[in-house]
Amino acid sequence: MLALTLLSAFLAVGHALPLAARGLTNDSLAADLKTIAPTTATCDASAEYGNECRTNVQAAAPILNSFSKYGIDNVNERAAVIALMLYESGQFKYNWGHFLNGADQHEPGKGTRNMQSATFNEEYARTLFSADEVDKAKASANGADAVLQLVSPDKYSFASAAWFLKNKCDATQRTALQSGSQDGFQSYVTDCIGGTMDQDRIDWWTKAKAALAG
Template identity: 40%
Template structure:
């Protein structure tokens, strides 16, 4: 007759096999954190705001990195290819995070780090419970933008919000491939802008900084 200890030792392998498999990556967000060093590699001017032309709008890499990371968590953007495209776009549009408002040609209400148009800022603000009511009652587009840029989470969250709510599934699938064609489709078919050389340079730096 087996002793209780012998029986337990015999059953342990069986019990182990019966347990549900453990996810080797139960928290995928933890692997998508963006660091200040990565932001600096993409946008070297973000190392400091000491020489920024608009200090009240400027954000350093140390400020941008956690806010961008939080936005990717919030909107579930865990593809490195998508992250690189969004950060590259924001770095270009904000002049390396020195601005969050459009000063030239100066479209009223255009801004956030994604430099969104007023119509998209209105949609974006409406999606944010904390400011939705205030945004709906705002007297003009600049007032809506004020509500967004006064909060770092909302200011830096525009890129991830736009990607996940305004881009079609097919565009995101192409972008997730990591190919240059996918990136071009994202700019052309969703952002509605040209994939020019300067934008490509920021995208490539973002791809290199974030890795695969």
């Protein structure tokens, strides 16, 4: 009886632990991304800003590398990062922020796949490039966009969301996010990234969790 009680307690605790992510490869993540967002399978180069579009296959490697670089090992955190990028970039169609208050207008310095502000992109750039490189870009005629240009290549742009999670979300927010609860995801969106919660965000997060859980 005691053994059974201990086993039940162990299983209950184990069930409450954050869910570790299954092993991913570039191919398996590409397949997951297509499952989550089927439109990422193709890009229309003739579309407006079509040069910024990336397919699921093109996105997989830099996203997977970002998980490794920034220690994003929990499946629910990974799902949240992917959901954020899909939501903010129009399913990987945009790398720069082209829309402001409903109008086709670029906000200087805003971009990467999670559409970081100029302030965060400068901070991010300083973790990747020398101070001289960032200062030179910032001092140019279009300073904020010149800094954004530094972090626009795929290997940086698809990694900024993971960088932000690691460096800007506090331990309480991350623990809640790791639990997989909607409250945890909402705290990530509203309290950490400063976004507005809506049904589209929930839908992307739900699809991402299901796909990554395998």
